[in-house]
Structures are given as C-alpha cells and as structure tokens.
Amino acid sequence: MTGNKTLLVIAGPTASGKSSLALALARRLRGTILNADAMQCYRELRIVTARPSLVDEMLAPHRLYGVRPAAEPANAAWWREAALAELDCEQPILCGGTGMYFSSLINGIAEIPEITAEARDAARLAVAGLGAPAVHAKLDAATAAKLKPGDTQRVARAYEVLLSTGHGLAHWQSQPTQPLTGWRSKMILLDPPRDALKEAIAARFTAMLQAGAIEEVRALLALNLPADAPILRAHGVPELSAYLRGDTDLNAAAAHVVLATQQYTKRQMTWFRHQKLCSKADMQILPSRIDGFAQLSESFMTDLVNFINHGG
Numbered sequence: 001m002t003g004n005k006t007l008l009v010i011a012g013p014t015a016s017g018k019s020s021l022a023l024a025l026a027r028r029l030r031g032t033i034l035n036a037d038a039m040q041c042y043r044e045l046r047i048v049t050a051r052p053s054l055v056d057e058m059l060a061p062h063r064l065y066g067v068r069p070a071a072e073p074a075n076a077a078w079w080r081e082a083a084l085a086e087l088d089c090e091q092p093i094l095c096g097g098t099g100m101y102f103s104s105l106i107n108g109i110a111e112i113p114e115i116t117a118e119a120r121d122a123a124r125l126a127v128a129g130l131g132a133p134a135v136h137a138k139l140d141a142a143t144a145a146k147l148k149p150g151d152t153q154r155v156a157r158a159y160e161v162l163l164s165t166g167h168g169l170a171h172w173q174s175q176p177t178q179p180l181t182g183w184r185s186k187m188i189l190l191d192p193p194r195d196a197l198k199e200a201i202a203a204r205f206t207a208m209l210q211a212g213a214i215e216e217v218r219a220l221l222a223l224n225l226p227a228d229a230p231i232l233r234a235h236g237v238p239e240l241s242a243y244l245r246g247d248t249d250l251n252a253a254a255a256h257v258v259l260a261t262q263q264y265t266k267r268q269m270t271w272f273r274h275q276k277l278c279s280k281a282d283m284q285i286l287p288s289r290i291d292g293f294a295q296l297s298e299s300f301m302t303d304l305v306n307f308i309n310h311g312g
Contacts, residue, residue, distance in 0.1 A: 007087070007183040008308055009102060010095045011036075011272055012190030013265035014235070015200040017290025019052050021188065022095035024296050026060035028305060032089040035064040036096030036105075039234040041074040043067065044220050047213045048236045050204065061089070070223060070231045076104040077112070087183075099271040106185055106277050108177025112161060112169075119164035124228065127156045135159050140168030153228050185278040186308055191269060192289035194262075200289055201261045205236065205254055214240055235261045 008031070010022045022033045035041060039049040043066040051065050063086045068074045079101050086092065094102060103109075126135050133149040135156070143158050146169075158169045165172070192200075205213075217240040225232060232238070239253040239260075248256075284307055290296070 005183050006091070006308060007106070007180070007185045008091065008093045009036075009106075009185055009187040009277060010093060010190075011099075011102060011187060011277075012097065013192075013197060013268045014097055014261055015050075015197060015204050015265070015289075016190040016192050017200075017292075018095050018097065018190060019050070019056070020292050021190070021286075021290045021296075022093050023052070023056055023060055024301065025304065025308075026091075026093055028301060029091045029093075029308070031091035031093045032061040032063060032086070033093045033095050034083055034086050035062070036079070036083070036094045036098055036101040038074055038079075038096075038098040038101065039231065040065055040096065041068040041079065042070050042231050042234075044070045044223075045216060045231065045234055045237070047208050047211050047216045048240075049234055050208070070220060070225055070229060073230050076100045076109055080104040080109055097268050099268065099275060102277055103275060106180050108179045110173045110175055110177060112172045113165050115160050115164040119160045122163055123156045123160035124226070126159060127152055127228075132156070138162075140170065142170035143168040146170060153230070153233075156228060185282060187278045187283045188304065188307075189272055189283060189285045190290065191285050191287055193287070196289050197265055198258065198262050201265075202254075202258045205257050205261075208236065209250075209254070214244070217241060218244055235264065 008025070008029075010018050010025070012018050025031060026033050033052075037049070039045065040051045041064060042049065045051075046066060052062055056062070057065070064079070064082055067082070068078075083094070083101075083105050094105070096102070123135070126138075132152045132155045136144055136147060136149040139147070139155070139158050139162060143162070147154050147158060149155070161167075161169045161172065213236060217237055220231070220237065221241060221244065232241075236257050239248070239256045242248045243250055243253040284304070
C-alpha cells in the first residue's frame, strides 16, 4: 500500500454523502471517480442505486458506473480488473460502500479458477431443488463454517467452486494474494450520526419514488432474471417488487427499505472500522454527513486537499 502515486479512497455507509464529496474533490484535483459500489455497476438501476446524475457525470469523469448488464453478475474479481484498467489517470478517486471491492484492489484477492457453465448450472439447480441448507451440508468443512446455511447466493457460489475446481472456496481464499503496488492509499471515511443517517435514508428513498423508482423496478422485473441475480437484492428492489405484486402497500414497503438500509449501514461501518485499507496516518474520519458539494467551505476543502497531497 506504499508508493509514489496516491490512491484516494472515499468510503462510508449508504446515504452519507460519498458521491458529493468525491465530486467536489474530483473537480478540485482534476480527478477521475471510480465506482466502488457493487449495485451502481449495473446499468438498469440508476435511480434505485443512487448513481450519480447525468449532470454530475458531466462535471467530472466517472468510470465503472452502469457498465454491467443486470444479467451478468458483478463480483470483486471482475471489479478489481476493471478498476486496475482505470488507474492510469491524473488522480483516481475510489468512491463507494462495497468494502470487498476496496479490499480486492488494495489488498488483493484470491485467484479462483474460472467456473465452468456446467458447474454453475448444477449449483443453481441443486440449491433450487434441495434448498440452500441441504447444499450447505455438501460443502467442505472449512467453507461451510464461514457460511450461513440459508444464504442462498453464497452457498450456490461455494458449491459451484467445489464442483468446478475440486477444492472448496476456503482453500482458494487461503492462497497468497497480490496487493496493489506503487500506490499509497489515503482514505476519507464518512461516519455520520445514526439519527442523521436514518433521516437521510428515508428522504433519499422518498426522492427515489418521486423520480420513478417504481417504474425502474417494474422494468427490471420484466427482464425475468434468475431469482439469485445479485441486482434483485439492491435496496428497494425486494420491497418495491412486493408492492408491485400486491403483497404490501407502498408505505409499508418504504418503511422496510429504510429499516433494511439502516441495518446495512451498521454492517458497512463495522467492516470499514476493522479492515486495513491504509495506515492510520493516512485516514481521516469525517463525523458528519455531506449533503452536497456546494455546502463545503473553502477552508474545509483546503484542509482535505492538504491531507491528500501532504498529510499522513
């Protein structure tokens, strides 16, 4: 994680204002914003995943947003290769809330052999037919110990790796990784108060509904994706899908979105606090939410730029 070039990481929980801060710094540093949010990689859900607006994308270069079709699952290994290809810019700025994406780039990731289509199909059929707990029982002990029996997607992934390679997922994850070299990571972590974050989550979902989130989810469901497609787990999609099926009303769906997102932000911050993406000297924690880049004072921006260019 050391080198002559600076890799700026802007991380934090959902709705903390990461995109606004990244845009402000990109304009100041002539930087390029690289998406590190798993759901914002998909092109079908600009509204529901809170991707940067078309106006924002014109104010500074944005990469890896909306580049993946919903039918092609994104993962950390794919994202790492895509991000590496984008680092050759004046100032790369990683922005997002998917911790494993940050770690895959900075700390490296286990290199798992390509999975055969036959193994992938067999794993999906097994989970659909037998149920995730029964398939979980077929996994090697080391891998099974790391997974919840009811976690359909991760159990299917582990089983396809076992079927395709003959080794469990835990075996591949234990192999040496190749960390990023030639770069010094500097991290700005947004950590706003829980009450402020909850209010922001609720307000953002209301704005999403007004912007056409229901129609966006309706169009996504019309694609008839596999039930285990990752995009179907994006915050708001399960709840609005239930609303469109007539299983709940809109107020209840909205309440569930806010609660689920709030619970997710707790897990995000737990992850960021316990993972090493840079040295302590190269991290700044901002204990407030960023509502928009226009609110940032000149002195605040100057302090951040000094930290990025000289501090630590």
